Amino acid sequence: xxxxxxxxxxxxxxxxxxxxxxxxxxxxxxxxxxxxxxxxxxxxxxxxxxxxxxxxxxxxxxxxxxxxxxxxxxxxxxxxxxxxxxxxxxxxxxxxxxxxxxxxxxxxxxxxxxxxxxxxxxxxxxxxxxxxxxxxxxxxxxxxxxxxxxxxxxxxxxxxxxxxxxxxxxxxxxxxxxxxxxxxxxxxxxxxxxxxxxxx
Amino acid sequence: xxxxxxxxxxxxxxxxxxxxxxxxxxxxxxxxxxxxxxxxxxxxxxxxxxxxxxxxxxxxxxxxxxxxxxxxxxxxxxxxxxxxxxxxxxxxxxxxxxxxxxxxxxxxxxxxxxxxxxxxxxxxxxxxxxxxxxxxxxxxxxxxxxxxxxxxxxxxxxxxxxxxxxxxxxxxxxxxxxxxxxxxxxxxxxxxxxxxxxxxxxxxxxxxxxxxxxxxxxxxxxxxxxxxxxxxxxxxxxxxxxxxxxxxxxxxxxxxxxxxxxxxxxxxxxxxxxxxxxxxxxxxxxxxxxxxxxxxxxxxxxxxxxxxxxxxxxxxxxxx
Numbered sequence: 001x002x003x004x005x006x007x008x009x010x011x012x013x014x015x016x017x018x019x020x021x022x023x024x025x026x027x028x029x030x031x032x033x034x035x036x037x038x039x040x041x042x043x044x045x046x047x048x049x050x051x052x053x054x055x056x057x058x059x060x061x062x063x064x065x066x067x068x069x070x071x072x073x074x075x076x077x078x079x080x081x082x083x084x085x086x087x088x089x090x091x092x093x094x095x096x097x098x099x100x101x102x103x104x105x106x107x108x109x110x111x112x113x114x115x116x117x118x119x120x121x122x123x124x125x126x127x128x129x130x131x132x133x134x135x136x137x138x139x140x141x142x143x144x145x146x147x148x149x150x151x152x153x154x155x156x157x158x159x160x161x162x163x164x165x166x167x168x169x170x171x172x173x174x175x176x177x178x179x180x181x182x183x184x185x186x187x188x189x190x191x192x193x194x195x196x197x198x199x200x
Numbered sequence: 201x202x203x204x205x206x207x208x209x210x211x212x213x214x215x216x217x218x219x220x221x222x223x224x225x226x227x228x229x230x231x232x233x234x235x236x237x238x239x240x241x242x243x244x245x246x247x248x249x250x251x252x253x254x255x256x257x258x259x260x261x262x263x264x265x266x267x268x269x270x271x272x273x274x275x276x277x278x279x280x281x282x283x284x285x286x287x288x289x290x291x292x293x294x295x296x297x298x299x300x301x302x303x304x305x306x307x308x309x310x311x312x313x314x315x316x317x318x319x320x321x322x323x324x325x326x327x328x329x330x331x332x333x334x335x336x337x338x339x340x341x342x343x344x345x346x347x348x349x350x351x352x353x354x355x356x357x358x359x360x361x362x363x364x365x366x367x368x369x370x371x372x373x374x375x376x377x378x379x380x381x382x383x384x385x386x387x388x389x390x391x392x393x394x395x396x397x398x399x400x401x402x403x404x405x406x407x408x409x410x411x412x413x414x415x416x417x418x419x420x421x422x423x424x425x426x427x428x429x430x431x432x433x434x435x436x437x438x439x440x441x442x443x444x445x446x447x448x449x450x451x452x453x454x455x456x457x458x459x460x461x462x463x464x465x466x467x468x469x470x471x472x473x474x475x476x477x478x479x480x481x482x483x484x485x486x487x488x489x490x491x492x493x494x495x496x497x498x499x500x501x502x503x504x505x506x507x508x509x510x511x512x513x514x515x516x517x518x519x520x
Contacts, residue, residue: 021413096389099413122313122390127415 008172012111012132015039015103017046022099024050026073027089027114029082029106030057031133033064036105039131040071047071053089055079057106059134082110082150086117093121105131109139109150112177125174136199140168141178148178154195156184165192168199206246207234211295212269217354220276221322222288223261225269226299233267239333240306240326240394240422244468245272246298247286253457256283257424257469259325259396260302262332270299273354275322281429281449305472306394306422308333313390315341318378318405320397321348324355326422327396331363344378346370346397380408394420424469425489427451427508435511437461437520438480452506456520463506463520470508477506477518484513 015035017024024046028036033054040046050073054065065078079085093102102123104114111130118128137151147161155168159181166181173180185192213225228234237260247254261271274287291297306326308315315334319327324345334341343363347353349371359367370376378401384393393414395405402421409419429448435455436443444459446452453475456463466474470490479486479502488498490505497503506518 018413018415020411023413093389098384098387098389098391098418100389101413101415119311122311122388124309124311124415124417127417 006170006172008174009170010108010112010115010130010172010174012108012130015105015129015131017043018101018129019046021101022049023096023101024103025089025092025096025100026050026052026103027085027105027110028052028054028068028103029085029110029134030055030059031064032105032107032110032131033059033068035131035133036103037064037067037071039103042071044072047073049074051075051077051092053077053079053085053092055082055085057082057110057134082113086113089114090117090121093117093123096121101127101129103129105133107134107137107151108132109137109177112139112172112174116175116177119174138168138199139178140166140181141173141176142166142181144183148176149181152179152181153199154197155199156192156195157181205301206298207301208296208298209270211291211293211297214291214293217273218352220352221273221354222276223271223273223354224287224291225271226297227269229296234263234270235301236263236267237270237302237329238304238307239329240308241302241304241329242306242326242424242467243270243272243299243302244466245283245287247283247291249282249286249290252282253454254281254283254286255454255468256287256426257467259306259329259422261325261328273322273325277426281426283426300466303466303472305467306396306420308394309392309418309420311390312392312418313340314388314392315339316344316383316387316391316393317341318344318346318383318393318395318397318401320346320378320395320401321352322354323395323397323401323422324353324359325396327394328355328359330394331359331366335362341366342383343367344370344383346376346378346401347372349373378405380405380412384408384412384414392418392420394422396422399423422471423491424467424471425491425508426469427453428489430487430510431512433484433511433513434515436480436515436517438517439520446510451508452504452510452516456506461520465507468507470505473505475505475507477504477520478502479504480517480519482511482513482517483515484511486516487512 052073142159145162167184208229209226215223258272446455489508
């Protein structure tokens with residue numbers, strides 16, 4: 001079953017501002033910019049305590065970066081890719097102090113990577129505020145070769161690393177920030193159903 | 201047994217640590233090794249005061265490395281209903297007691313990157329065990345230990361010897377108090393705070409933590425309530441078909457046990473939730489004292505924690 005109410009499936013409760021936080025460390029991707037604009041609104045006080053990391057992804061033409069910058073966050077870092085954003089985020093988490101509240105918004109694979117980075121730095125995942133925006137594309141790990149693929153919208157999907165056709169299971173790993181992809185034709189090699197676009 | 205497996209023990213050593221605190225070393229009668237416990241755990245000690253059974257939770261200080269004994273620390277409470285008074289006045293080396301298996305409601309968060317341990321008075325007992333475990337694991341930690349005066353600090357010498365400058369003392373008589381504005385700033389992300397001590401201290405520390413922007417997930421406390429006495433009332437155990445009287449010096453749970461019903465319990469201090477019981481009806485007002493049920497659940501009148509809460513009224517009917 002591809003869609004189920006399994007416990008490992010993260011729940012994204014939406015961005016809400018923790019007024020007690022001394023610093024808002026916000027990581028946003030693509031359409032997640034709109035969630036940040038809505039949640040933090042016009043409160044200059046909250047923006048003045050914000051370190052904002054943004055990567056436009058597929059939303060670049062909408063130019064949300066300009067709208068974010070116009071609210072004058074205390075620090076604003078625009079990144080060309082998720083990977084470069086994550087590098088900066090990890091460096092910030094390394095030196096962050098308690099009182100820092102972590103927020104993540106964008107596509108699921110991005111949120112998952114931010115949450116995993118938080119967990120690596122001792123942050124309880126329940127204390128990270130998250131909001132899903134944009135496509136339902138999944139980050140998938142091939143359980144056979146352990147390679148990761150971002151933005152997977154179909155199942156089965158051919159592993160970009162080892163070439164095995166993978167069923168994208170509804171089985172999520174918080175540590176890896178990825179859904180698990182398992183060989184779909186292990187018992188009947190070559191018997192691979194047509195790919196369906198399930199995660200739009 | 202509703203409280204879990206019980207272990208008969210013999211008191212092998214009693215140490216008067218301060219004027220009001222005694223430490224007891226307990227060894228199993230069976231001679232088998234006592235189970236290892238995770239720091240922060242407690243046991244419930246059953247005492248037999250001339251036929252009257254008293255059960256109190258006490259945090260475990262430590263376990264002998266070969267498992268031959270546990271240590272607990274007991275503060276003599278002035279308004280004791282009997283437990284701490286009995287331990288102080290009657291229990292001597294050689295005596296027998298019964299303890300439950302260790303239960304931990306106050307564990308160290310192992311994913312944390314640093315740990316702030318805050319103790320007030322006898323609240324130091326679980327903190328003592330936690331500090332030792334953190335030291336063994338080479339995890340970063342600080343100990344903030346508040347006491348009335350140096351003479352009442354039951355664990356100062358042992359803590360100082362083991363933890364050196366990681367230990368900071370605060371003495372009421374020197375006008376020294378644990379201040380959240382001093383200990384909370386500049387702690388690295390992923391720090392967890394654990395506080396055990398008097399109610400007012402716990403409240404102040406937790407409030408300070410929330411105001412400093414610490415998430416709830418990083419703030420931990422343990423508070424065992426001693427069941428207070430109160431007006432007597434009747435309890436009807438509907439399923440068992442038993443009616444019993446709850447005396448003024450007795451908790452509801454104790455009265456139920458005296459009536460021969462094996463009701464569920466673990467901590468006997470309003471913290472763990474094990475003894476949550478459905479109220480069928482009550483003639484009077486429920487007097488909730490626990491830290492487990494939410495305010496809404498308290499207001500609903502449908503649940504009661506029988507270890508510490510009671511009825512102000514005539515009769516309480518329980519689904520037991």
